[in-house]
Amino acid sequence: MEKQLQLPQCFLGKTVYLEEKQAYTIKYQDNRNKDGIHVLLFEGEKPVIFAVLNKDGSFYDAFFTNKKSNHSSTTALNRYNRLVGRKAQKQIKQDDLKDALHNENDAKMKNENIFKLLVDEHLEDISNGWPSRLIQLQMNEFKCHDSLINASLREALKKANPHKAFYFLTLHRYDDHLHELTDHLPNHNNLLEKISTYYQTYDSKSYLFSFLKHAAKTVPLNDIPLIQSTLAQTYTIDIQNKCHYFKPIFLLMYKRVKNCAKIDTKEWLKQLSKVPLVKKGIQSVKKSN
Numbered sequence: 433m434e435k436q437l438q439l440p441q442c443f444l445g446k447t448v449y450l451e452e453k454q455a456y457t458i459k460y461q462d463n464r465n466k467d468g469i470h471v472l473l474f475e476g477e478k479p480v481i482f483a484v485l486n487k488d489g490s491f492y493d494a495f496f497t498n499k500k501s502n503h504s505s506t507t508a509l510n511r512y513n514r515l516v517g518r519k520a521q522k523q524i525k526q527d528d529l530k531d532a533l534h535n536e537n538d539a540k541m542k543n544e545n546i547f548k549l550l551v552d553e554h555l556e557d558i559s560n561g562w563p564s565r566l567i568q569l570q571m572n573e574f575k576c577h578d579s580l581i582n583a584s585l586r587e588a589l590k591k592a593n594p595h596k597a598f599y600f601l602t603l604h605r606y607d608d609h610l611h612e613l614t615d616h617l618p619n620h621n622n623l624l625e626k627i628s629t630y631y632q633t634y635d636s637k638s639y640l641f642s643f644l645k646h647a648a649k650t651v652p653l654n655d656i657p658l659i660q661s662t663l664a665q666t667y668t669i670d671i672q673n674k675c676h677y678f679k680p681i682f683l684l685m686y687k688r689v690k691n692c693a694k695i696d697t698k699e700w701l702k703q704l705s706k707v708p709l710v711k712k713g714i715q716s717v718k719k720s721n
Contacts, residue, residue, distance in 0.1 A: 442605040533575040550584035611646035648684035667713040678713045
């Protein structure tokens with residue numbers, strides 16, 4: 433049996449030791465490059481080493497930026513400097529960042545615009561594919577799940593480009609927030625396929641199943657093309673991976689339809705069955721009952 437890959441790690445905040453003496457911290461990471469994961473290692477607040485990592489965290493290439501440069505290192509440094517420049521312009525102070533670790537009830541909320549500022553920063557980070565200081569703070573100084581940081585992220589995910597948001601979540605290994613993207617499915621036909629392909633590549637299909645379950649509970653029942661596409665994709669996943677996702681996903685939708693007086697269940701099933709894969713899936717559910 434072919435061994436499946438593990439999900440690429442988030443290396444942000446990780447410490448790397450050179451010759452077991454000098455410590456460097458990874459504060460910049462970019463997963464969008466074909467040759468590997470590009471990172472910058474810092475000495476204090478200064479980026480001093482550019483490196484290309486394999487998905488398992490091993491070094492493919494690395495060099496001090498004051499001794500050598502190439503297109504990739506220059507791009508990484510320029511992107512990081514732009515990120516730092518933008519953060520310096522933000523109206524979020526250190527006290528605000530500490531406050532953002534708490535939920536709305538416990539936060540001091542001295543800055544009445546804090547929530548909007550957090551949403552705006554998330555949106556800018558998502559748009560540019562930048563590593564998020566907010567998420568890093570949340571992970572390092574965890575106070576509660578419903579912090580202002582997480583609440584504002586949920587709001588930002590509703591507004592952001594879902595494809596960029598998906599990269600952003602996987603960069604930070606914030607996969608538990610993936611379900612926030614299901615609301616974008618009606619307007620982004622290839623989003624499910626993109627997410628499905630990604631998680632099938634790795635040994636982490638549980639995130640995909642959770643996403644499909646949330647979609648089954650929330651997609652508009654009268655959006656027949658979307659439901660057909662979702663169920664066909666789910667049946668394909670079952671075939672390719674010997675999973676059993678179709679039945680629970682279909683039944684979640686079916687129960688919703690039966691409880692909806694405005695939709696004729698038989699006609700709904702008839703429309704879905706026009707897609708051969710969906711028809712096969714529904715037949716398999718009937719046989720298993």
